[in-house]
Amino acid sequence: MMALLFTVFAPLAGALVLAVLTPLRIAGWFNIAISALNFAASLALARAVATDGVVAGMSFRVDDFNVYLLVLTAFVSLTTAIFSRPYMGYVRESGRTTDRGMRLYHTMFQLFMFTMMLALSTDNLGVLWVAVEGATLATVLLVSLYRTPEAIEAAWKYFILCGVGIALALFGTVLLYFAAQHVLEDPTKGLTWSALYGVAGQLPPSVMGLAFVFLLVGYGTKVGLVPMHQWLPDAHSEGPTPMSAVLSGLLLNVALYAVVRLKMLVDGSLAGTELPHMAGYLLMGFGLVSFLVAGLFLHRQRDIKRMFSYSSIEHMGLMTFAFGLGGPLATFGALLHMLVHSLTKSAIFVTVGHATHIAGTQSIDHIRGLIRTQPAVGWGLLLGVAAIAGFPPFGVFTSEFLLLTATMQTQPWFTVPLLVGLAVAFAGLFRHLQPMVYGSVPEGQEPVQANMLPVLIHLGLVLWLGLSIPEFLSHWLNRATELIVGVGLL
Amino acid sequence: MVELLPLWSAGLAVGLALTSALVALFSGRVVSLLRILAMPLFALAGLAALVAGLSAMVQGDILTAQLPLGLPWLPWRVRLDALAGFFLCVIGVVSFAVGIYGGGYVRGLEHGRDSLPVLGGFSGLFLTGMLLVVLADDAFMFMVSWELMSLSSYFLVALHHDQAANRRAAFLYLLMAHVGGLSILLGYGVLAAFGDGFAFEAMRSSELTFGWASVAFVLAFIGFGMKAGLVPLHVWLPEAHPVAPSHISALMSGVMLKVAVYGFIRFVFDLIGEIHWQWGVAVLAVGSISALMGVLYALMQQDIKRLLAYSSVENIGIIFIGLGLALLFLGTGHKMLAVVAFVAALYHTINHALFKGLLFLGAGAILHSAHERNLEQMGGLLRRMPWTGAFFLIGCISIAALPPFNGFVSEWLTFQAALQSWQLDSGVLRSLIPITAAVLALTGALAAACFLKVYGVAFLGRARSRHVRRARQVPPSMRAGQGVLALLCLLLGVLPTFVIALLNVVPQQILGQGLIQATSQGWLWLTPISPETASYGAPLVTITLALMLIAGLWLFGRGIRRVKRCDAWDSGFAPPNPRMQYTATAFAQPIRRVFGLLFHIDEGVKLQPDGRRRYQLNVNDRLWELLYLPVARGVERAARQVVRLQSGNVRTYLSWTLATLLVLLWIMA
Amino acid sequence: MSLSSWGVALLQALLYLALAPLLAGWVRKVKARLQNRRGASLLQPYRDLYKLFGKEARMAHTASPLFRAAPYIVFTATWLAASAIPFIATGLPTAAVADVIVIAGLLALARFFLALAGMDVGTAFGGMGASREMFVSALAEPAMLMAVFTLAMTAHSTNLSSMVDYQLLHSDILRPSYMFALTGLVLVALAETGRIPVDNPGTHLELTMIHEAMILEYSGRHLALMEWAAQLKLLLYGVLLVNVFFPWGMAQGIHPGALTIGLLVVMTKLLLLGAVLAASETALAKMRLFRVPAMLNLALLLALLGLLSYVILEV
């Protein structure tokens, strides 16, 4: 319990301190320290969960499903903090932001972490909603941090779209609560996920169906499902790079986590009707569309960060599809994919940060000859993209392998669009990547002082996961799978 | 202990390959490290693989092991049977030669711009990937090693990434490798869905309906065919192979394509289970087309490495003709004949590995000392680099399928298999196979013409450019590397009976039968089916040829009179100068005219900036605009349409949200 | 296989060597007669060879060692190929050394080195000859193999002597496939031996020659070997035609009597064939290079028809 509270509230405290902390020099270090503390706490929490199943209380509930997301979130936030200290320093020197901006950045970074932790660990769907909305509010100012017209425009779109989406999600939540009124003996518990899950079978299907639509559209906006995705590339490309890393690596995961939790409820309630898998089908549809459309988007990119945000949409689509597919194998694969995608994608964004720093621009046409300029960055980008494109021995291949085989077993014909999508997306990524990393150096391009440690750690982990999945992790994922679909894989 | 020798040395090979990769990583600081340590380790890895393969084939029993890697419920399984052993030999022998050769070759790169760690590191990984593919005993490990192979070779292709053309080649290569990999994965998926799980035993036990089996077969055929470079999936090959460093090209053309062949054999002959003759027809057709198109395109090339790459397409085609015959005979229940065809295919596999490796090493030697890839600039190299010239000649004779070298033996065996088609019951098949035989014969003749052109233009005559005239002998290590392969070409050509006796265990394990009478007349006579059907006394032919040659040269040459030199007679014209020689283009012109409709030729006289007129000719692949460009355009068009989603107007976005919401609500209610 | 049979095989091989110039001489003689010339004597080719062996051999400065090795390889390969073809008797061990595919291979080897030698000195004519030779053979070789495969499939063996035996056994059957194969093979033989209408052995007119262009640079014993090899090739194809399609009178065993009869029979057959060849050469004119493919495609077509008519009609 202690660990849980630490995990959730350490970032909040950190944010408050950072908001008032006067000397900005140490703010970056302090940021790292908080994240490290947070990570340690999450590890302790994970141990607790591993020993005694579920840690619950005070409307918090941490089980095997969200504990690994908690650890992942804390970890990515740590590495991103490590990366962001020098990077934001460079941003400050380049004069793109002010001291106030820096303070805002650090505060909001931790605040965002707090909302993530809260959303993941709470048992109350209302609080979940509040947290996700809070995440929007925390990040929207960071998107407009640079105050360029583009940045403001991106922030506005982000704000409006996510605001609307999240409002719809709230309506869904209300309907859920409404449906729970006449089922639970204690109506005020009507938003407690665990309580609802217990009685999912009795929830009125008609209401639940409507509720799920609202929730799916709402949280789906945050996941970045096509056609509610439009905010995502804008926000990613205009915000500071560490922000893009955590958005792609964490926020999307959390939103998807919410969707899956709710799907579990809806599945329970729809089980009796003539369309028991309606929710699953919706997810599959959204996932597939997002996957294919994003893959096509990749072909016509001019901005490197936009490109990778589209690739995030693509992978989110893949996971959504897998969760919709259901079944232990697919779910296991999707969980694994969440993990490896977050690691790889945040690593890529870190590298992209350095790359844009080297080239002084985000325009793909002007980033050239990275390998010759700074081999570490160039190879980091190249290998990162190879990993995200699903090449072994990196972990993404493993999860995609599982997803494909799961599809093959349950819905063979869906494998065709999946394969086409993978090929198209791959071509889209590499046709833009190659000119950036290869070739000779444009004149006046200098190597920069880059901190590739996070990238090294992330890609190392992904490589490890690709070669073999460690015992404890496979057990985690397996128990999570049991939780979600009822039956485990191992 | 001794019965585990194959596994141990296979493991050793993998370990050595990885070590070589690891060592090479530090060659950024210590430049000579690659040459002194990494390449020898590479050669040793090849040697270990060779030992593993040979011992596995000699023992003829199946060894398995498990690695602490992979998925929790699907650990990496390793299996070393005769088939794997054979392909370990193929990989090992070429890698060994390449390792020796590379020591000298990379010296030329030490002061270039290309990063040595990348070269060495990925060479090691490349070898590791190929070894693991052959050893894998479950689909997951297979795919991982397969893609590892593709990825590392991609980085090697992209090594000289300063020219945009090379980048394009690398991209095309990786894209097609990726697509092929996915298709293979899908094929395994079908098998796994019917058997339980991705271990190969499980797949062997799977019972498939004809429909699903055919689906799996087609997927595998596409996937492996794409890697092997079968027409029409070959376009990446002539782009990618030439741009890699030459010893890597030797590995790619000589070995990697064979790994694809291995995958195909493993999948179709071993895993699918019951075999249907219709597959055989498909494979036969594709194989014949590949063989013919490959050699015709090879004839049209002027870039020597590109030419070699195209000829790889041809030889892969020949291998697949053999495999197709085997499938066909199996499907119609003539196991004995199937074995002949199968052995022929295997024989040609190792042969092609040997002489294509040898030829690429030779091309590398030319590149190394003359800095030239374009045939039109070469000439008279035989007198400047006699050793390379001699080895290259051996390679040319072998690949042109002329006795007494190895290429002839495998082609002979393929013919023998084809000639047994009178035993089939269906008239259609009986009349189909002879046509294949005709194609094979035509291919052989054209291949002879092609490599005559290469050798005549590159090594004979007189130098056509100054830098070629300055070419010098290459360092001994490079000569040794070529020598090993050349020697093997000769041995496999002269002593086919021993080779077949060794090969026999593979069909015995895979098809449950071997060639019974192949060596019934003793080691002098190769009689694959029966002595009265066909026989070939390779040793006798060789001995006679050698005796006569020596006698002639010694008797006349040394003994009695020495040969005086004079100007060329040339029908009494003025002494010819190098520019009057026949060029490669001119050499191929008659054939180009006859087979013109297969190529996309644009020929003409172009006005140069300096006012001189210049004859220009380029021969392109028809398949580009037939197959590939439409796909690319389609994707582009789709992308352009989809992009409209991101119109930039927030109200449009909101209306999308609203519309989605309403539609979903309508669906739900 | 007994020693005596080896002996006969050797004898047969030597017979090839001995008789090759004679056939060439005979063809020339008949041709001369048909053109109302007296012509040189039958033995003229022998005299030429003797003279050439006696003369000093010269090589161009630019010639490489390969240039010297080539004649021996060409000669040996052709001779080996020839000696594997049953001449006077069947069932000889040499026939087992090389079946028909190997024979084709050996001829290809000879051609390969011939063309290499042509390109070696680096003259325009050499390259031209090599290019044209490979071009013609590329089309001729498949046709030849197809034609032979017809017999091979009929006899269920690619071994020439067993083909001949089979033909002797079933000589009463009339086979359409054989007619196709025969005509195809005749056309191929004309092309391969460089006779009119494909090539003209008599000419040194630069733009038309193929075979002569390649051996233009040779002199002395080298030239002699090349010429001899060419005559061997002519004889080889002749024997192939007459013995495989009309094997009557060949010695089955190795009794001296049978052998002598076989020799006489085959020589008469060859004389007839030579006469026919001479007649056709006087009647026909040499065709343009790019009309050669048409003829060879016809040969290939005929051979394929033979094969198909076998697998469809006769099994």
Add this chain to the structure above:
Amino acid sequence: MGLDQLSLLQQLMITLSAMALFTSFALLEQARLVAAIHAFAWQGVLVAMVTAVVAASGGLEHLFFSAALTLGLKALLIPWMLHWLVRSLELDRHKEPLRHPALVIMAGVALVIFSYWLVLPMVEEELMFTRNIVAVSLAMVLIGLLMMVVRQQAVTQVLGFMSMENGLFLAAVSATGGMPLVVELGVAFDVLVAMVLFGVFFFQIRESIDSLDVDRMNRLTERTDEE
């Protein structure tokens, strides 16, 4: 179901929510900014009254609190903030006529019918009456969204957003007798922060493109020049 079977309070409730629905129509077509803000304020008042009535009828004390909260937030604070913003952005004279008002109103009506049709299947008897109010609030949400689609002025978009919130709140109150307190507080807090941020953004947008016309924010697009 006739009104006569309902208690007076429930009749009152229906009337009030009907009026709330009307206000959102007013918002939808109101051209003048200030007037729109007033309409929004009235909507807030009505929602607060509904809340109070529900509290009275159901005897749920904590609803009185949230009624007060709503009144303070939706009817007073936010409208006041908007007013202040509009004044300081010199937009008080701003008029933004709709392109096709009739069409938009029709669409709104269609949305009302659609949402009623949607909630029809919830036919447990005791839900009968709340069902209608759920329909009304759903209609309010959808109309709010529609408003954000058709209005191209940033402030009016915010108004649309806020009226969506009102709809949500109405649903929460009428259908379920209010969410748990912690959630309500969280929601209210989020709305408040959102409003503040909106204010911040108004100024940022203003200084970047010196107008509040969202249609002019279209730099970020994948469209290239050729199409």
